[in-house]
Amino acid sequence: MSENIYDAVIxxxxxxxxxxxxxxxxxxxxxxxxxxxxxxxxxTSSRNSGVIHAGVYxxxxxxxxxxxxxxxxxxxxxxxxxxxxxxxxxKFIVATSNNEIEKLEVIYDQAKSVGVIDIEKVxxxxxxxxxxxxxCIEGLYVPSSGIVDTSALMRSYLGDIEDNGGMVSYNxxxxxxxxxDNLFKIIVTQxxxxxxxxxxxxxxxxxxxxxxxxxxxxxxxKSNIPKTYFAKGNYFETGKNLGIKHLIYPVPNExxxxxxxxxxxxxxxxxxxxxxxxxxxxxxxxxxxxxxxxNDIIKYIPSIDRSLLKPGYSGIRPKLKNQGEGKSDFKIDCxxxxxxxxxxxxxxxxxxxxxxxxxxxDYVSELVN
Numbered sequence: 001m002s003e004n005i006y007d008a009v010i011x012x013x014x015x016x017x018x019x020x021x022x023x024x025x026x027x028x029x030x031x032x033x034x035x036x037x038x039x040x041x042x043x044t045s046s047r048n049s050g051v052i053h054a055g056v057y058x059x060x061x062x063x064x065x066x067x068x069x070x071x072x073x074x075x076x077x078x079x080x081x082x083x084x085x086x087x088x089x090x091k092f093i094v095a096t097s098n099n100e101i102e103k104l105e106v107i108y109d110q111a112k113s114v115g116v117i118d119i120e121k122v123x124x125x126x127x128x129x130x131x132x133x134x135x136c137i138e139g140l141y142v143p144s145s146g147i148v149d150t151s152a153l154m155r156s157y158l159g160d161i162e163d164n165g166g167m168v169s170y171n172x173x174x175x176x177x178x179x180x181d182n183l184f185k186i187i188v189t190q191x192x193x194x195x196x197x198x199x200x201x202x203x204x205x206x207x208x209x210x211x212x213x214x215x216x217x218x219x220x221x222k223s224n225i226p227k228t229y230f231a232k233g234n235y236f237e238t239g240k241n242l243g244i245k246h247l248i249y250p251v252p253n254e255x256x257x258x259x260x261x262x263x264x265x266x267x268x269x270x271x272x273x274x275x276x277x278x279x280x281x282x283x284x285x286x287x288x289x290x291x292x293x294x295n296d297i298i299k300y301i302p303s304i305d306r307s308l309l310k311p312g313y314s315g316i317r318p319k320l321k322n323q324g325e326g327k328s329d330f331k332i333d334c335x336x337x338x339x340x341x342x343x344x345x346x347x348x349x350x351x352x353x354x355x356x357x358x359x360x361x362d363y364v365s366e367l368v369n
Contacts, residue, residue, distance in 0.1 A: 006032045008201035008368070009186055011213055013037075013168050014045040015150065016349055017205035018157040019357035021166055023365045024201075031166035032197065034188055036173050036209075041154045044207045045354065047283070047315030049235075049262045049273065052076070052086065052146040053352040056093070056111040056119065057252060063330040064352060065114040067363070071356035072144050078358060079148060082156045085265050091145035091247040092127050094136035096299045100251040101138050107251070108140055118143045133301050134248055145247055149265050150354065157357075177202060179219040179340060201342040201368050208281065208318045210347050217343070224335055226347050229322045233273025234285045236293050237312035241267045250300055259296040270312055271297055277323045278316075285311035317350040332360075334367040342368050 007029035010021045017033060018040060025031045037043065052075050055068030079086040095101050104121070111119045124136045158168070175187040175194065184202040188195050206213045211228040214220060245267070250258035262270050271293055294306050319328040331347040344364055353360070 004032075004196070005183070005198040006030050007199070008032070008203065009034060009184065009197060009199035010203045010205055011174055012204070012206035012209075013040040013158075014043065014205065014207050015041055015154055015157070015354050015357050016045075016207070016346065016360055017203075018154055018161065019361040020203055020205055020364050022157045022160045022164075023361035024368075025161050025164035025166035027365065027369075028164075029201075031161065031164075032199070033161070033166070033168040034172045034174060034186075034197075035168050035170050038170050040158055040168065041150070044315055044317075045150060045154060047313060048150065048233075048351065048354060049260075049270075050147050050150045050264070051247065051262065051351075051355070052088075052144075052148050053355040054091070054111070054116050054119070054142045054144045055114055055352065055355075056107055056116055056140075056142055058110075058114060058352075059327060059329075060110070060113050062327075063332065064356070067330075067356035067359045068352045069115040069117075071352065071359040074358040075148065075355055076146070078156075079153070084152050084156050085149040086146060087263075087265065088144070088146040089246050089263060091142040091249060092122070092131065092134065092136075093140040093142065093249045093251065094127060094134060094300050095138045095251050096136050098137065103251045104138060104140055111140075111142075116142070116144070131244055131246055131248070133242060133244060133303060135302055136300055147247070147263055147265065148354070153354075174213055174216055176216045176218055182341070184343070202344075203364065203368075204345045205349070207349055208316050210318065210345060210349070214345050214347075219340060220335065220343070224333060224345070226320050226331055228347065229319045230278050230281065231317040231319050231350075232276040232278045232282075232314055233317060234276060234289055234314045235262075235270050235272030235312035236285075236290065236309045237270040238268065238308040239310065240269060240308060242269045244269055248300060250296070259293060261297075261301070271309070272312070273315065281316055283314045283316075285314050287311050318348055319350065320348040330360075332363065332367075344368065
């Protein structure tokens with residue numbers, strides 16, 4: 001067994017784990033990231049829409065609302081300073097029926113209350129003037145929304161970590177962790193070999209696996225571990241630039257932000273994610289979902305050519321509320337009981353985790369300092 005002693009061990013090299021590790025490494029801590037896969041961000045962080053969210057949809061007292069508007073501003077500043085590819089596209093949220101107009105008002109008021117800047121009400125004609133393919137009655141324009149090259153962002157975070165002496169241990173799985181003499185004794189497996197790592201700080205940033213990982217902390221009262229539910233998000237791709245320059249979101253429903261039109265860095269149009277509740281981690285996109293996608297899309301782009309829609313990719317969102325139970329927030333637990341200090345579990349880390357990653361990193365840093 002090794003006597004490796006680190007200031008901080010972070011489990012998970014997704015965008016949030018990397019952002020936290022970057023922050024701690026820049027503070028001078030000796031940081032090790034444990035990553036089960038052979039590369040960074042390959043589970044959830046590379047399977048999202050790459051949107052820089054404004055913070056429009058989140059309830060005022062939620063962690064999402066606390067983090068996202070500031071995270072939006074910080075993300076643009078970071079991308080500019082590090083030459084990370086991104087585009088400040090702006091976004092239209094569109095109402096396509098009269099009964100959705102009232103919902104737009106609620107979204108507008110909520111966005112203002114949490115500090116979203118420059119959101120404005122627009123008419124259907126104003127939307128069509130800049131996006132001729134989009135048909136709606138009324139809309140909201142959110143200028144601070146955009147997109148980022150997620151892979152480039154994560155590589156940039158990793159570069160900052162390595163520049164400050166931190167490192168990632170790939171193809172490394174957590175077996176268990178215990179607590180002795182104020183040190184976390186972490187047993188990992190790598191190449192069928194068990195290795196012991198010691199750390200003063202232990203951070204569970206393992207995304208969809210956070211519940212599973214926390215259950216392997218032998219010292220942790222299981223009542224501190226919330227149940228995680230999986231909401232699969234499927235995407236259909238067009239493979240084409242349709243001349244659309246903005247993100248287009250329908251009015252959201254209880255389950256999701258609606259089947260929105262997203263863009264990649266080459267302005268190629270894709271649609272999604274939808275919401276498919278599941279008990280298993282499976283990334284296959286069912287081609288039979290095309291009809292549901294098409295029926296939702298034609299509400300705001302009636303001229304869309306159905307033959308353009310091809311099954312794309314999917315991701316899994318970890319939610320702390322099950323289907324029909326309402327909105328799920330982040331849960332960032334700093335367990336300071338039974339003599340445990342400097343343990344952080346991050347549960348339910350879905351959207352807007354990418355946008356908020358730098359702010360989440362600051363928040364976690366405050367909890368362990």
